[in-house]
Amino acid sequence: MPGLFDRIRGRSSHKSSSAVAKERLQVILVHDRISLPQEKLQAMKEEILAVISKYVSVRDEDVDIALQHRNRGNLLVAEIPFSQRPDAQIQDEARQRMAREAEGDSPDDDDA
C-alpha cells in the first residue's frame, strides 16, 4: 500500500502492483471457493434484478452485484440503486421502505 512517501513522489496516480495483486486475489479466491461458474453467476444476478424490478425501478447501469470474501467467509454483496423515474407510486413505496429500513438498525452494514 503506497504511503505518504510514495504520494510525495507522485506515485499516487497509479496503483502499486502489490495492491493490484491483492485485489485480483480477492476476486479469484472467492470464485475458487464458491465454485460458481461465471455464466451461472450472471444468470443469478439477472434473476435477482428481475425480482427487484417487479417492485421498484432500478438504475440498471449502476447495479453492482459481486461475490466478496471476509475472514474466510463468502458473501454476495449487492448495490442496487433505484432510479429517479417519476413513477409516483413505485417511488413512494420505495421511499417508505427505505425510511423504515433506515429507522431500524440494519445489521449487515458493519464494515462497508
Added chain:
Amino acid sequence: MGARVITITSGKGGVGKTTATANLGIALARMNKRVVLIDADIGLRNLDVVMGLENRIVYDLVDVVEGRCHLRQAMIKHKQFQDLFLIPAAQTRDKTAVSPADMIQLTDKIRSEFDFIIIDSPAGIERGFRNAVAPADEVLIVTNPEVSAVRDADRIIGLLEANNKGPGKLILNRVKPDMVRKGDMLSAADVTDILAIKLIGVVPEDPTVIPASNSGVPVILNENSRAGLAFRNIARRLNGENVPFMQLTEETGFFQKLARKITGGSNGH
C-alpha cells in the same frame, strides 16, 4: 504425550516446503528435541539431498510400508545431531505405494519416542498430499508472496478445513523487503489478510539458501543467514515460545520514517 506430528504443505511446488522441513528439523534438534523427518514425496524425493544424507539411504518409506525392513532400519541418523532422523521417500515408485492409513500407522509407531515428527508433503492436492496430511496434528502451509502461490495456499486451507485439519498456520517464504517497501510485492500483512490464517513465520529471500542446498548443509546452520534466523524463530514458536517477528521492512531513509510516523505504519509486520 508423544510426538507432535506436523505436516508442511503448500499446494504449489517450489515455494520452499523441503527447505522449511529440513531447517525446522535441524532447528528443533538444536533445541535438544528428538525429531523425525519424513519425506512423503514418493517418486520425487529431495529432503535427503537438502539434508546432505543422500549417500546413506538403504531403505525407504515404501520398504517400511511393504514390510521389507523394520521402521528403525529406514531411519537415517543425522551426522551432527544424535536425535535427528530422516525417513526418505522411495524414488522409483509413485504416491499410490502408500496410503493415508499407512502413514497414520507408521507415525503412531514412533510417536512415543520422539518430540516432533515433521512430514514434507509433495506439491498438489492428490494422494501424496492426503498421505502427508492424514497423520498430522498440525499443518504448516508454506507460500510465497505471489498470486499463484497464495491462490494454491487458499485451496489447501479449504481442503484442510474440510478434513478437520485446518486452518493451519502460515509460513511466508522468500519475501523481498525492498520490493514490499516499493509496493511491488505482497506484504505479510496482505497475505494474512487474504488467507485469514495465523502467521507463524516470515522468511526473507536470502542468497545463502541456494549455496546451503548446494552443499547439503541447511541454511539454519549458517549463523549469519537471515533466512536461517527466521527458521530458528519458527522452531521456537512451534515450541511454544513467544518470539517477535523479524522487522523485514525496516525503514532506511528519513522520509520513510517520517511517512511511516504520519500514516501510522500501514506497511505492518
